[in-house]
Amino acid sequence: MAIRKDGIDTRDKILKAASEVFAKEGYRNTTVADICRRAGSNVAAVNYHFGSKDALYVIVWRNAFEEALRAYPPDGGLPPDAPAEQCLHALVHSALHRILGAGRLGHAGRILIREMSDPSEAIRGVFRDVVRPLRERTRKIIKRLLGPNANDREIGFCEMSVLHQCLAMGFRRGKLPPGVIKGGGKPTPELIDALAEHITKFSLAGIQAVRENINNNHT
Amino acid sequence: MAIRKDGIDTRDKILKAASEVFAKEGYRNTTVADICRRAGSNVAAVNYHFGSKDALYVIVWRNAFEEALRAYPPDGGLPPDAPAEQCLHALVHSALHRILGAGRLGHAGRILIREMSDPSEAIRGVFRDVVRPLRERTRKIIKRLLGPNANDREIGFCEMSVLHQCLAMGFRRGKLPPGVIKGGGKPTPELIDALAEHITKFSLAGIQAVRENINNNHT
Amino acid sequence: MAIRKDGIDTRDKILKAASEVFAKEGYRNTTVADICRRAGSNVAAVNYHFGSKDALYVIVWRNAFEEALRAYPPDGGLPPDAPAEQCLHALVHSALHRILGAGRLGHAGRILIREMSDPSEAIRGVFRDVVRPLRERTRKIIKRLLGPNANDREIGFCEMSVLHQCLAMGFRRGKLPPGVIKGGGKPTPELIDALAEHITKFSLAGIQAVRENINNNHT
Amino acid sequence: MAIRKDGIDTRDKILKAASEVFAKEGYRNTTVADICRRAGSNVAAVNYHFGSKDALYVIVWRNAFEEALRAYPPDGGLPPDAPAEQCLHALVHSALHRILGAGRLGHAGRILIREMSDPSEAIRGVFRDVVRPLRERTRKIIKRLLGPNANDREIGFCEMSVLHQCLAMGFRRGKLPPGVIKGGGKPTPELIDALAEHITKFSLAGIQAVRENINNNHT
DNA sequence: AATGAATGAGCCTTCATTCAT
DNA sequence: GATGAATGAAGGCTCATTCAT
Numbered sequence A, B, C, D: 001m002a003i004r005k006d007g008i009d010t011r012d013k014i015l016k017a018a019s020e021v022f023a024k025e026g027y028r029n030t031t032v033a034d035i036c037r038r039a040g041s042n043v044a045a046v047n048y049h050f051g052s053k054d055a056l057y058v059i060v061w062r063n064a065f066e067e068a069l070r071a072y073p074p075d076g077g078l079p080p081d082a083p084a085e086q087c088l089h090a091l092v093h094s095a096l097h098r099i100l101g102a103g104r105l106g107h108a109g110r111i112l113i114r115e116m117s118d119p120s121e122a123i124r125g126v127f128r129d130v131v132r133p134l135r136e137r138t139r140k141i142i143k144r145l146l147g148p149n150a151n152d153r154e155i156g157f158c159e160m161s162v163l164h165q166c167l168a169m170g171f172r173r174g175k176l177p178p179g180v181i182k183g184g185g186k187p188t189p190e191l192i193d194a195l196a197e198h199i200t201k202f203s204l205a206g207i208q209a210v211r212e213n214i215n216n217n218h219t
Numbered sequence E: 001a002a003t004g005a006a007t008g009a010g011c012c013t014t015c016a017t018t019c020a021t
Numbered sequence F: 001g002a003t004g005a006a007t008g009a010a011g012g013c014t015c016a017t018t019c020a021t
Helices: A005-029 A032-039 A044-050 A053-071 A084-100 A104-117 A121-146 A152-172 A189-218 B005-025 B032-039 B044-050 B053-071 B084-100 B104-117 B121-146 B152-172 B189-218 C005-025 C032-039 C044-050 C053-071 C084-100 C104-117 C121-146 C152-172 C189-218 D005-029 D032-039 D044-050 D053-071 D084-100 D104-117 D121-146 D152-172 D189-218
Strands: none
Touching: A005 A032, A005 A044, A005 A053, A005 A104, A032 A044, A044 A053, A053 A084, A053 A104, A053 A121, A084 A104, A084 A121, A084 A152, A084 A189, A104 A121, A104 A152, A104 B104, A104 B152, A121 A152, A121 A189, A152 A189, A152 B104, A152 B152, A152 B189, A189 B152, A189 B189, B005 B032, B005 B044, B005 B053, B005 B104, B032 B044, B044 B053, B053 B084, B053 B104, B053 B121, B084 B104, B084 B121, B084 B152, B084 B189, B104 B121, B104 B152, B121 B152, B121 B189, B152 B189, C005 C032, C005 C044, C005 C053, C005 C104, C032 C044, C044 C053, C053 C084, C053 C104, C053 C121, C084 C104, C084 C121, C084 C152, C084 C189, C104 C121, C104 C152, C104 D104, C104 D152, C121 C152, C121 C189, C152 C189, C152 D104, C152 D152, C152 D189, C189 D152, C189 D189, D005 D032, D005 D044, D005 D053, D005 D104, D032 D044, D044 D053, D053 D084, D053 D104, D053 D121, D084 D104, D084 D121, D084 D152, D084 D189, D104 D121, D104 D152, D121 D152, D121 D189, D152 D189
16 A cells, blocks of 8 residues: 555665764764765654654664674574684674674674763663673683683683674774774775684684683692 | 962863763763863853863863873883883783773773774874874884784784773773673772783783794794 | 545544544644544544644534534523523533533533633634624523613623633533542533532522612612 | 843843743743743743743743732732631632733733643642642632531532632633623723622622522521 | 655754853 | 853754655
């Protein structure tokens, strides 16, 4: 019944525009007018389709994260009983792609980073839902790598070491420091892969060192 | 020529209030009224003393950073020819204290983190002036640890690994994940020290692994 | 030429919904969306069927009033030459039922009251058409009760005394003051009848007093 | 220190403008812009001085009512033990002046009437505080006039009969029906006095009739 | 005949800044 | 030197209405 193509189009256009602007500018810096201008629609359109700026933000966020998780699942397609080293690599690899990826696929990471340092009231719930599982997964892998003698603090520290190497990439807003890439431009997929390789190797060595330390102290 | 004591007081009170609120809420979430209410002065005071919200922000930022650097110098008081391992520890230790420290001394770190993920136009210049030297210092230490065969990319990657483990702490806004500290509260100086210990050890092992890899590839 | 049954249905549903909402919330507090939600139709329906919110309001008003007048005619079915006392009672009785009556029949009264204190431009015409005859009828009855010596002011005052006792009930929005009815709830038909009884008796005594006063002054 | 005359002036101008517009148009129909235009100030002034439209409304309301009560106290300056007939007259007289009075003194009544038929959420509390005492006073007088045998319903009915004759005048928004005053214009103080006279006499007769009825039924 | 989509005008409020003392 | 008052430029949202099917 009177399904108008442009109805869906406008909604999607707004969603697209919003995810771009939110990712780039953050919640507070983005105005509804910005989004609508970019989507080529009227200011009232956001409210019509989503109810409020807040609600739009939540939807954009959820969409972006789900899409990114689909494109780069944290298990990298590995079986649950794969070696912990491979699991760690898969985790790091997918996280980096989500955070640094170009286009839509990078929005999730960028929004996430913003939320971490500047949480919008609107989104705490979503945030928790999405970040906790990731942390759990990391934790499990770390546990396997540290062995049975590790205590909570040691696990927690290693968890932070690994995750922070990935998350902090979001700071750079897609730009790597000079020296790593000529001109400090945006990272190519190949560079992201190399970075994942590095972080994995770096972290495995770090974790191994912690493990040895634990075992020495226990004997 | 009596120096207007309370003039200076007001200025200082605003500076103090501003650094607290900016650190906690970020630039855009902070209103001039917030600051002035907290400083016990009136809304016009900010503009009167500093010209604009922007200018106040820049000053707050510079002050906070300089104060933090004085309190926790990145060289930790070590002589320039100290062993690279000690230098790395000093670097990490001071960075963590600047970022996680309680009270005024933590403001610098928190403002820094915010700026990284949400740069205010007002501050790009200051930002560069302040961050680059730190990066240079880190780079030099990494270079010494990696040996003469390391190329720019390898150095850059390790530099990021180390710095990001520190910087990302700012995300947490002073709260560590559960398991590391009971209740996820604010970190004590002791905990910060332990964390510095961990990051240093973790990173040295990571760097060492990278170094071995380099040498293997070169033979 | 099948008559679009659901077309009429929609129109009627809107009319019903509108009369309820208008009576309860008043013209300005009612949104077209409110009405359409309640009618189970879409926002465009009001404009489609009635042209505008204003036009719908006018129609609702007229309908409600005519329906109420049919259900409770001001003459109460009395012959024109019935005793003035009975006519007064019939008038009061029907007015109270129109104003306080439950369901559709009360809408007319409630809308009327609202219009009196907050006239919408849209309706002045209708309002006059509908109120004037009532006033005329009241006036005639009062005249008979006051006798031939009453002047316009005396008639007008008594007219107001009687009508206002009825009309002001609309203020209460269907709730009577505590003491009159337990819990201050909505009036039952029996209570309305009792109230009509009271107002009639009260007013007849009042009018009689005015009449005596007139006659004393004239002698 | 730096008391600016115009500060107070603006606040007062807004208060004045607001009480006029609110009384004339009601809460919902009045825009902040209307008020400020009338007060010759900026739209932001309302928020600056009063915090919100709601808060302004509450203040206007309270002011208007208090001022009106001061100008026309419900006891009319009578001693508490004055004859009930005189008390009733004083009550009616003052109520009518408050409701029909010209200029500022009439605003209270007009706002009151609006609130009765179209309550703003903002004001329920104030409303109760202000109306209940009046009702109590009326009730006491009625009780004295009805004698000891009256029950709650009889008292309540009479209370309504008296109060409604006064309150409903607010409907007219200052205009009396044709016949009472040439041209249906605004009531003069003299006319208001005459009306008070009428309502008192009318009501005393009504109450007396109710009383006789009570006593007949009790024997 | 009917409707989901879209719009623009308008409203209340916030806020950095300026004014006048 | 300092401040209470005042402002204008947005910003988010509501709503009656119009558009396109």
